Amino acid sequence: MKKIVQHHRRRWLKQVQGLGLLALGACLIPLKAFAKKEDADEAIKKITGGAAIKDGKVTLTIPPLVENGNLVVLKVSVDSPMTANDYVKTIHVIAEANPSPNIFTVYLTPRSGTANVTTRVRLADSQRVWAIAQMSNGSFWRGSAETLVTLSACTEMV
Amino acid sequence: MSKTSRTSITMPATAKKDSIIEIRAIAQHDMESGFRYTEGGKQIPRDIIRTFTCTYNNVEVFKADFYSGIGANPLIIFTTVAVESGTLEFKWVGDGGYEAVNQARITVS
Numbered sequence: 001m002k003k004i005v006q007h008h009r010r011r012w013l014k015q016v017q018g019l020g021l022l023a024l025g026a027c028l029i030p031l032k033a034f035a036k037k038e039d040a041d042e043a044i045k046k047i048t049g050g051a052a053i054k055d056g057k058v059t060l061t062i063p064p065l066v067e068n069g070n071l072v073v074l075k076v077s078v079d080s081p082m083t084a085n086d087y088v089k090t091i092h093v094i095a096e097a098n099p100s101p102n103i104f105t106v107y108l109t110p111r112s113g114t115a116n117v118t119t120r121v122r123l124a125d126s127q128r129v130w131a132i133a134q135m136s137n138g139s140f141w142r143g144s145a146e147t148l149v150t151l152s153a154c155t156e157m158v
Numbered sequence: 159m160s161k162t163s164r165t166s167i168t169m170p171a172t173a174k175k176d177s178i179i180e181i182r183a184i185a186q187h188d189m190e191s192g193f194r195y196t197e198g199g200k201q202i203p204r205d206i207i208r209t210f211t212c213t214y215n216n217v218e219v220f221k222a223d224f225y226s227g228i229g230a231n232p233l234i235i236f237t238t239v240a241v242e243s244g245t246l247e248f249k250w251v252g253d254g255g256y257e258a259v260n261q262a263r264i265t266v267s
Contacts, residue, residue: 103225104222105223107220112219119228119235122191153229
């Protein structure tokens with residue numbers, strides 16, 4: 001009797017292992033659906049309408065090494081006095097290697113007090129993430145951060 | 159029948175006038191990206207929260223647009239200036255008629 005139980009357990013373990021490998025395989029297949037840098041550039045162009053973007057003022061913070069891409073804490077802060085004449089209007093966050101490059105957009109007002117926003121994002125791959133900020137005078141500023149993702153927030157099966 | 163779920167707001171109940179307060183808003187939501195497949199190879203349709211709005215005594219002070227890249231149970235932390243006592247209303251709107259509203263009171267001295 002005991003032997004049968006053990007046998008069953010072994011078979012079950014084998015099946016589970018097989019499933020695990022399958023899931024891993026699905027993660028490793030390079031998917032055509034993934035956007036590449038061009039898509040991100042396209043998305044940025046859409047935001048700026050072709051206007052020049054200057055480097056600086058924007059700080060994007062993500063962990064340099066991410067174990068699980070499904071939930072990554074991302075913080076954006078923009079250096080601005082946030083007064084009625086000089087404030088940050090919008091912040092866009094764009095990922096270069098996600099299936100859809102746009103992650104989120106926030107709209108701020110002088111009543112925001114500071115231009116600091118924190119949220120949790122998905123990252124499909126090791127990549128550079130961009131934050132583009134538009135100031136009240138219409139100028140665009142950008143900042144970026146690079147990260148290594150070990151477990152992708154990929155198109156895993158359910 | 160529209161969908162809704164639990165949402166929660168964390169912010170101070172009192173504040174000094176013109177001080178900057180931090181607001182943390184979180185919603186219970188799967189944020190199905192629309193890029194996943196079932197074992198049968200069927201694509202799971204996208205089902206996410208699309209926008210989050212914060213109004214302070216009926217004046218919009220913060221808005222966010224979310225896309226598939228936002229993780230499950232979206233959390234957003236932002237700041238606002240405590241200008242007057244009153245009510246802050248938080249509204250989440252998403253795919254499939256999703257809607258959730260949350261309110262919080264603040265006393266400004």
